[in-house]
Amino acid sequence: MNEEKPDWSSDLGDMPPEEFREYAHEAVNWVADFLAEVDDLPVFPSTKPGEIRRKIPAAPPSAPESMDALLNDFRSVIIPGMNHWNHPSFFGYFSVSASGPGIIGELLASALNVNAMVWRSAPAASELEEVATDWLRQLLNLPAAFEGVINDTASSSTMYALAAARERAWPDAHQNGLFGMAPGRVYASQQAHSSIEKGVLAVGLGQRGYRTISTDDEFAMRPDALGAAIVEDLDAGIKPCAIVATLGTTSTAALDPVAEIASIADHYGIWLHIDAAYGGPVAMLPESHSWFNGWERADSIVVNPHKWLFTPIDCSVLYCRRPEILKRAFSIVPEYLQSSEVSESRSLMDFGISLGRRFRALKLWFVIRYFGKDGLIARIRNHLRIASLLGKAIGDEDQWEVMAPVDLGLVTFRSTRGETPEEQNRINHEILNAVNDSGRAFLTHTVLNELVVLRLAIGNIKTTEEHVMKTWILLKDIAEGFSEGSRASRGS
């Protein structure tokens, strides 16, 4: 090496460690304050599309900027444009939690920045992923035959499961593609999540490769309709590829009858995938086991700890009872990823598309240990209790109705104000907009039998009975105000 070389390293490295220490502590203080005070922030911001973008320069800076400038902009530009998913009155979509131990796990994992694609690339991360997913399997009371792997989201997990189902249904397609094959279908209820149809499209089956099955008056899949659809398709030369049953649908948290569906899948030899992305954690509760009876006969199951298990986004666990088929659907190991340990340990990259695999197991391990099995169960049980209370309160009220059974943490309901269904729908949309505009709670909606229905999903770790009941009072006040206003305007 040339002794007279310029000191390239002096200003070409990372942020100096002491500067990192200073600003990371500042960031932690911000997060700790945020977690303590988030309750006082508006859940949904008063921002319009494009407003935030306009506050940011259109071009990147040439010169470096200070962390002070970055953190200032984070506080003054980004935070006012946030929909606060980590707020205890966030009840939209499915409510999620970045719990304290989960955030700390993410912080450590991001600094390590390892890639758990094969054992050798990240030994501890690979082994902890096996341990943490096996711990969760035990918590869920699933048999040991289910091997877990962590993906980013349930959409990916489900697509991988469908790829495995395709591998089993058309073994020759691995070599030849689907081109010469008899067409086939994936079945799911009319209430199943859009990710299933997206997955069907992704793996090449087309929209005709997806057949929805009608639901009963509780929005759960009708096994008789499923059986009839399969028979009809078989008669027409269409190959059944997979059945996707849902435990906790997105619209109403409906629970498909998995035991009956599993029997149909067994009978016809069809891959059964269970979308328990949302509902899965409830399998930890002894009093709720009956809903999950039969899910242990599935070929694959997805459960998302980042939904209702207090783990920061993203962390979706795909369990597979036929990992050899899942692996066969994807596994291609080129020379530069060969290492002698391949035979001694699972290469997690073989069970899906993503080669880059963050160290997601750490936060899941932290969350399970910090709260413990008992603490996790107590929190979920409390959410179920609050949801049930809210369901009863709404059911007791005139001019409101509950639209689906309140089994899990989701309450679906609507105001029955208005003369016609159209007017009722308009009023419910207005109630939704008003509650969200208030910043005091955030809800989303769905449509059931052409009626606009409000969804209030309880699942954030900081949510208490008080948060939910205050929101219920707010909803009633808003609806009452509309009635007053409407009476006033009629009277004028």
Add this chain to the structure above:
Amino acid sequence: MNEEKPDWSSDLGDMPPEEFREYAHEAVNWVADFLAEVDDLPVFPSTKPGEIRRKIPAAPPSAPESMDALLNDFRSVIIPGMNHWNHPSFFGYFSVSASGPGIIGELLASALNVNAMVWRSAPAASELEEVATDWLRQLLNLPAAFEGVINDTASSSTMYALAAARERAWPDAHQNGLFGMAPGRVYASQQAHSSIEKGVLAVGLGQRGYRTISTDDEFAMRPDALGAAIVEDLDAGIKPCAIVATLGTTSTAALDPVAEIASIADHYGIWLHIDAAYGGPVAMLPESHSWFNGWERADSIVVNPHKWLFTPIDCSVLYCRRPEILKRAFSIVPEYLQSSEVSESRSLMDFGISLGRRFRALKLWFVIRYFGKDGLIARIRNHLRIASLLGKAIGDEDQWEVMAPVDLGLVTFRSTRGETPEEQNRINHEILNAVNDSGRAFLTHTVLNELVVLRLAIGNIKTTEEHVMKTWILLKDIAEGFSEGSRASRGS
């Protein structure tokens, strides 16, 4: 509400904010120490498969555990089993960086825990994703027609690009699946990444749907061979679906001639996807523009800021010049995700499979601003300089040879000790194992023309000329030691 209700909330919430503050500060101190002292840690651990798992209880705890216990185990069980990707002497695979501003960005994003699927679900995160990917587009000198979206990894980005190519090649397959279609093919060089073949499998084209094109003596795709393959396939009734060109292959960082390949894609009307996951950031350097000439004619391009742009894993940007086709391949918007802003702003979930979308834009925004365009360019230029120096040093040494042009940050080389290719391969494997076992550097290997070749990838933000040259001396010493040992054993 019942005033006499038990105080459920008291022990059912999250970690108390002050406890979070205490342990998150402790975690920050650990990270700051780690970043300051990682140079002194062994890069690769002395652990065997199963060792870490055996140190962890087989079953999850029932009772909560303390953060002290968790952090102790993190330090004593997990860290000793780490392959330290954030070490300046980590030269395996492609070397990556969790830079200070990137880690701070991840910390803040994990606490916010938003899901940027549609504008309404996370206004600021959705808009910042557009801004940050557009900033990066400008840094890469790509035209404004390219719209960016952040995915987890290049494997996903490439699969989504192939789904878009399939949508264009077989428009009817969206409805009918690939079942009745004429078979088709994706083309990539023999040196292309395994994720491309995985993507081809995922979208249903089968292994026959993937055709590799021979490479020249610099391991770059031969356009003449590509043209011939397309003509041959067209004559045989096989539909060309996509061409994937690589800027920075995994084995040798070869640069496919994208301008010539783009002309072929244009001529035949074939989707051109460019895998610049690794090499992309070099497009920021004015002196390197010629390698990228023509990439602006691609239909889609993937560039991974989590590889060579100092952003923690995961952050892969898919640029698409035909976003309407990418969107058509996946877009299904059910009622419960409908909102009035859909028409006013892009719904990022429409451009891929994953519905759950972390706030990855924040760390990318922090990294670009903290280092600035000039700082990013200077760091990458310095990596290129060091790689070039190492290439020259190896080329000047007897009994060593450089195996491919050192254009980017990767040096591929081998020891020529040994009488036969087999013995040479064995010796290079032994050198690799010895350097990795030393804990002083971590390298991986590839195979080129049946020869085992060592790969030294320079890309970590803390890597200096000294780290690289020390590793080169270590490699020479190890090889020399083998020769001495072998002479001694022959002499005895």
